[in-house]
Amino acid sequence: xxxxxxxxxxxxxxxxxxxxRAKVQAxxxxxxxxxxxxxxxxxxxxxxxxxxxxxxxxxGDLTFFNRNVHVNTTNVCEAxxxxxxxxxxxxxxxxxxxxSIDEAxxxxxxxRDELIxxxxxxxxLNPDLPWGYYPDLLRAIKAxxxxxxxxxxxxxxxxxxxxxxxxSYREVLEELRAAGLGSLPGGGAEIFHPRARRKLCHDxxxxxxxxxxxxxxxxxxxxxNCTMLFGSIExxxxxxxxxxxxxxxxxxxxxxxxFIPLRFHHENNRLQRLKEPTGFESLRTYAISRLMxxxxxxxxxxxxxxxxxxxxxxxxxxxxxxxxxIREERIYHMAGAKTPQELTRAELVQLIRDAGRVPVExxxxxxxxxEA
Amino acid sequence: xxxxxxxxxxxxxxxxxxLDPRVFEVVPCVPSEAARLLREREADLGLIPVAALLTDGDxxxxxxxxxxxxxxxxxxxxxxxTPIEEWEAVALDGESRTxxxxxxxxxxxxxxxPDLRVYPVDAGTGAFHAQxxxxxxxIGDAARNLPARLTTRIDLGRVWKDWxxxxxxxxxxxxxxxxxxxxxxxxxxxxxxxxxxxxxxPAEDRHYLTANIRYELDDKALMGLRRFAALGxxxxxxxxxxxxxxxxxxAPRPRxxxxxxxxxxxxxxDRLTLDDGVRLETxxxxxxxxxxxxxxxxALHPGREVTYIISRNxxxxxxxxxxxKFCAFYRPKNHPEAYVLTRxxxxxxxxxxxACGGVEVLLQGGLNLALGIEYYEDLFRWIKANYPVALxxxxxxxIFHIMSVSKLxxxxxxxxxxxAGMDSMPGGGAEVLVDEVRKRIAPxxxxxxxxxxxxxxxxxxxxxxxxxxxxxxxxxxxxxxEHLVRLRDLQDEHGGFTAFICWTFVPENTYVQxxxxxxxxxxxxxxxxxxxxxxFDNLQASWVTQGPGVAQASLTMGCNDFGxxxxxxxxxxxxxxxxxxxxxxxxxxxxxxxxVPVRRNMRYDHLEVRDVRAQPGV
Numbered sequence: 001x002x003x004x005x006x007x008x009x010x011x012x013x014x015x016x017x018x019x020x021r022a023k024v025q026a027x028x029x030x031x032x033x034x035x036x037x038x039x040x041x042x043x044x045x046x047x048x049x050x051x052x053x054x055x056x057x058x059x060g061d062l063t064f065f066n067r068n069v070h071v072n073t074t075n076v077c078e079a080x081x082x083x084x085x086x087x088x089x090x091x092x093x094x095x096x097x098x099x100s101i102d103e104a105x106x107x108x109x110x111x112r113d114e115l116i117x118x119x120x121x122x123x124x125l126n127p128d129l130p131w132g133y134y135p136d137l138l139r140a141i142k143a144x145x146x147x148x149x150x151x152x153x154x155x156x157x158x159x160x161x162x163x164x165x166x167x168s169y170r171e172v173l174e175e176l177r178a179a180g181l182g183s184l185p186g187g188g189a190e191i192f193h194p195r196a197r198r199k200l201c202h203d204x205x206x207x208x209x210x211x212x213x214x215x216x217x218x219x220x221x222x223x224x225n226c227t228m229l230f231g232s233i234e235x236x237x238x239x240x241x242x243x244x245x246x247x248x249x250x251x252x253x254x255x256x257x258x259f260i261p262l263r264f265h266h267e268n269n270r271l272q273r274l275k276e277p278t279g280f281e282s283l284r285t286y287a288i289s290r291l292m293x294x295x296x297x298x299x300x301x302x303x304x305x306x307x308x309x310x311x312x313x314x315x316x317x318x319x320x321x322x323x324x325x326i327r328e329e330r331i332y333h334m335a336g337a338k339t340p341q342e343l344t345r346a347e348l349v350q351l352i353r354d355a356g357r358v359p360v361e362x363x364x365x366x367x368x369x370x371e372a
Numbered sequence: 373x374x375x376x377x378x379x380x381x382x383x384x385x386x387x388x389x390x391l392d393p394r395v396f397e398v399v400p401c402v403p404s405e406a407a408r409l410l411r412e413r414e415a416d417l418g419l420i421p422v423a424a425l426l427t428d429g430d431x432x433x434x435x436x437x438x439x440x441x442x443x444x445x446x447x448x449x450x451x452x453x454t455p456i457e458e459w460e461a462v463a464l465d466g467e468s469r470t471x472x473x474x475x476x477x478x479x480x481x482x483x484x485x486p487d488l489r490v491y492p493v494d495a496g497t498g499a500f501h502a503q504x505x506x507x508x509x510x511i512g513d514a515a516r517n518l519p520a521r522l523t524t525r526i527d528l529g530r531v532w533k534d535w536x537x538x539x540x541x542x543x544x545x546x547x548x549x550x551x552x553x554x555x556x557x558x559x560x561x562x563x564x565x566x567x568x569x570x571x572x573x574p575a576e577d578r579h580y581l582t583a584n585i586r587y588e589l590d591d592k593a594l595m596g597l598r599r600f601a602a603l604g605x606x607x608x609x610x611x612x613x614x615x616x617x618x619x620x621x622x623a624p625r626p627r628x629x630x631x632x633x634x635x636x637x638x639x640x641x642d643r644l645t646l647d648d649g650v651r652l653e654t655x656x657x658x659x660x661x662x663x664x665x666x667x668x669x670x671a672l673h674p675g676r677e678v679t680y681i682i683s684r685n686x687x688x689x690x691x692x693x694x695x696x697k698f699c700a701f702y703r704p705k706n707h708p709e710a711y712v713l714t715r716x717x718x719x720x721x722x723x724x725x726x727a728c729g730g731v732e733v734l735l736q737g738g739l740n741l742a743l744g745i746e747y748y749e750d751l752f753r754w755i756k757a758n759y760p761v762a763l764x765x766x767x768x769x770x771i772f773h774i775m776s777v778s779k780l781x782x783x784x785x786x787x788x789x790x791x792a793g794m795d796s797m798p799g800g801g802a803e804v805l806v807d808e809v810r811k812r813i814a815p816x817x818x819x820x821x822x823x824x825x826x827x828x829x830x831x832x833x834x835x836x837x838x839x840x841x842x843x844x845x846x847x848x849x850x851x852x853x854e855h856l857v858r859l860r861d862l863q864d865e866h867g868g869f870t871a872f873i874c875w876t877f878v879p880e881n882t883y884v885q886x887x888x889x890x891x892x893x894x895x896x897x898x899x900x901x902x903x904x905x906x907x908f909d910n911l912q913a914s915w916v917t918q919g920p921g922v923a924q925a926s927l928t929m930g931c932n933d934f935g936x937x938x939x940x941x942x943x944x945x946x947x948x949x950x951x952x953x954x955x956x957x958x959x960x961x962x963x964x965x966x967x968v969p970v971r972r973n974m975r976y977d978h979l980e981v982r983d984v985r986a987q988p989g990v
Binding site: 003004005006007008010011042043044045046048049052056057058059060061062112113114115117142146147275278279280281282283307308309310312313315316351354355356358360363365367368369370371 | 432435436537591592594595598599601602603606614615616617618619620621622623624625627628631632635636639657658659660662663664666667676888890891892893895918919920921922923924925928929960961964965966967
């Protein structure tokens with residue numbers, strides 16, 4: 001059993017967190033108030049000690065990554081989320097694009113010699129596409145590369161499909177699954193609390209809708225991920241509220257695999273007046289996520305937006321999964337992320353080893369794919 | 373002991389014949405039995421046909437080796453007396469389900485006969501059933517000795533390869549999830565030995581074992597296996613479409629109780645030995661090191677203040693004769709990009725510095741043979757006469773250079789520079805103060821002893837200086853700790869060092885292969901430094917090399933100073949590190965990390981300052 005060393009116990013207690021330490025050590029669930037208190041400590045090395053205790057109990061030094069391909073087949077989007085650098089484009093606007101199915105498949109075909117295991121598809125809410133585009137897209141990808149797991153369409157998109165094409169969530173998901181959908185990514189959660197959500201993305205599906213899509217998917221036996229957009233206009237209480245809502249659904253279904261905190265970027269969108277969250281904010285959010293979300297297996301850091309150095313360091317603040325070797329990435333780069341767009345597998349593996357961790361190449365469902 | 377189900381096929385012996393009898397007990401069987409033995413726990417591991425793997429239990433696959441092919445396999449065929457176009461049915465030989473599933477996938481796909489009626493027949497009777505308009509799947513050694521009447525012979529390995537571009541995997545080592553890693557390693561060791569012996573196989577098998585059968589379970593083979601799983605599953609022929617390899621253990625490392633005392637002693641400011649430092653740096657958990665370092669930092673600086681300085685790094689010349697392999701900044705003297713700054717250029721830089729509230733100029737440059745002591749004396753006097761800034765100037769390396777160009781002793785040189793206005797000396801050029809490391813990365817630089825000698829004499833003369841370490845050039849933990857102990861010993865003599873700053877080597881545009889120069893390594897070494905350097909007051913966070921976020925983390929792991937708002941830093945940026953922060957940025961990062969930013973001078977005195985942040989260009 002991993003335990004805290006006395007020097008870390010002393011630091012945690014000096015930060016006034018001895019009761020929370022006792023809960024973490026005993027594996028007792030933290031309350032909403034505990035989460036808020038954790039956010040009010042500035043001694044983030046103590047959060048590292050608590051979060052890493054939990055992380056190593058689950059995974060030891062294992063650090064997961066996968067080789068996947070991201071495809072965003074359209075950036076035309078009806079929604080007007082103020083944090084997005086990508087959306088509110090109409091077909092025909094400068095910079096707007098919609099890939100044909102052949103173009104999308106071409107992206108996959110270009111990687112035919114690589115052991116990627118997953119394709120990740122997230123799109124804008126495009127009012128000009130027929131419903132058939134989506135199942136056809138999935139079928140075409142499966143025909144080209146049947147061994148790829150397709151993780152596609154956030155709950156926001158599923159909700160949009162249901163409304164626009166007059167289907168229930170279940171019907172949408174059943175049709176997409178029959179066409180090859182394997183799981184849902186966790187995007188579009190942003191912040192659930194209505195105050196922040198109204199400001200950030202008033203015309204997007206609300207918290208209950210987002211959670212209901214995932215509930216339906218879980219009941220159909222699909223695994224999904226979940227996210228939180230942090231560091232824009234939300235309060236600390238709203239972040240914890242967000243985590244607690246996810247935790248409640250997970251108690252009910254157990255379908256979430258991974259929680260991915262997403263750091264707000266401010267370039268090329270309507271929130272440029274805001275400062276971006278600092279690395280400190282990212283690290284403590286990872287740690288608190290690990291501690292609050294006791295029923296979700298994995299916490300993932302997305303290095304494209306975080307930077308390699310912080311992503312590596314986050315492995316001591318509760319993170320056990322790095323979103324790795326991405327070959328196509330549009331969304332964050334339009335918002336000014338300054339990190340390299342791709343890493344080689346060898347670079348990522350070395351980065352993990354240099355942090356004293358053990359790399360494991362996984363597929364979407366956390367099967368071990370290849371030796372790292 | 374692990375019981376291993378092994379088939380007696382020719383293609384299996386390279387994997388099985390050298391299984392260490394002290395670890396493995398071989399259970400001979402036919403392929404269809406291997407899965408049953410595993411399922412019924414009569415074996416722990418087995419050479420399992422992949423169709424069984426993708427149908428039966430939740431087994432793990434051992435990485436490394438398999439029985440596969442990449443093109444012609446010679447032993448898995450569709451055979452018949454007539455061409456496939458004329459067939460009406462195919463008999464599926466029960467000897468190998470994998471081949472049967474493969475045949476069905478290929479008949480539906482590239483062979484274009486999804487219409488054929490298929491029916492199972494007894495193991496080993498495939499060739500017998502192949503008559504007239506009925507074809508058959510035949511496998512194994514039987515397929516390599518076919519009667520002459522079977523003129524249609526379609527190699528399924530070849531068809532798969534032409535269709536998918538991938539190898540095909542027929543069988544893998546697989547077993548229960550709880551099989552130990554030593555067993556998996558033992559399978560690999562046996563295979564490596566056995567595969568090397570294929571050259572001595574009987575002539576009739578040699579080609580088959582070396583050219584037909586492919587034993588590597590590499591990325592390509594794994595892709596082939598994944599493709600087969602997906603296609604077979606989609607066709608309703610296989611129950612599972614995924615599998616998992618054996619991975620490393622998820623067991624947590626136990627806490628090292630023996631390190632607790634060391635951590636506590638370090639946190640209390642007790643003197644640690646070089647060996648203690650090595651043990652802490654290499655074996656303690658990062659967060660424990662960090663919490664111990666922070667405790668020590670709080671003992672030295674009890675408030676929540678974090679200092680920083682407004683400074684300008686002026687590199688007065690980039691001409692240098694040292695040619696350090698890790699440097700991307702220097703130029704030889706006749707290079708088109710070589711420069712020595714003019715007074716006009718210096719005036720502009722210094723005026724900007726003063727306008728921004730700067731209190732210090734950091735003056736460092738290359739070793740330029742054209743510049744002797746008079747150049748420095750004139751420059752220092754001119755700066756001190758015209759600008760209200762402290763002169764934090766020259767590294768030991770530059771002192772040696774001036775001594776040699778102007779034929780002066782170290783004492784004469786230092787006396788004249790101090791008389792001209794030098795206030796303090798940055799600790800640059802220390803790199804790693806261990807000569808075997810220095811010789812490798814900077815062969816023309818002064819030795820560790822020489823570097824320390826300049827610092828010693830400077831401190832004797834009342835100059836203060838900072839101390840640095842640049843690491844991540846492939847040195848060992850012991851080298852780094854030797855460096856720290858040397859600095860500590862010198863600090864015991866005169867107490868002249870104001871602060872310690874370490875950073876990691878930035879490899880872009882240089883010729884040195886980096887070692888572990890990552891942020892995680894920096895946090896670890898930095899925290900250890902706080903514990904070992906018990907007689908140093910201040911530790912600076914090098915955000916220039918680590919980025920502001922990692923530097924923030926270091927504020928609760930040993931650092932109490934955020935370095936400088938630098939108006940210029942040519943050397944690190946030439947090597948690809950591109951972080952830049954304004955005064956606002958620096959203060960924001962200090963504040964959001966829960967500390968109070970305080971401006972300081974080069975002696976680490978806290979300054980009362982007017983707010984200059986409203987001024988443009990800051």
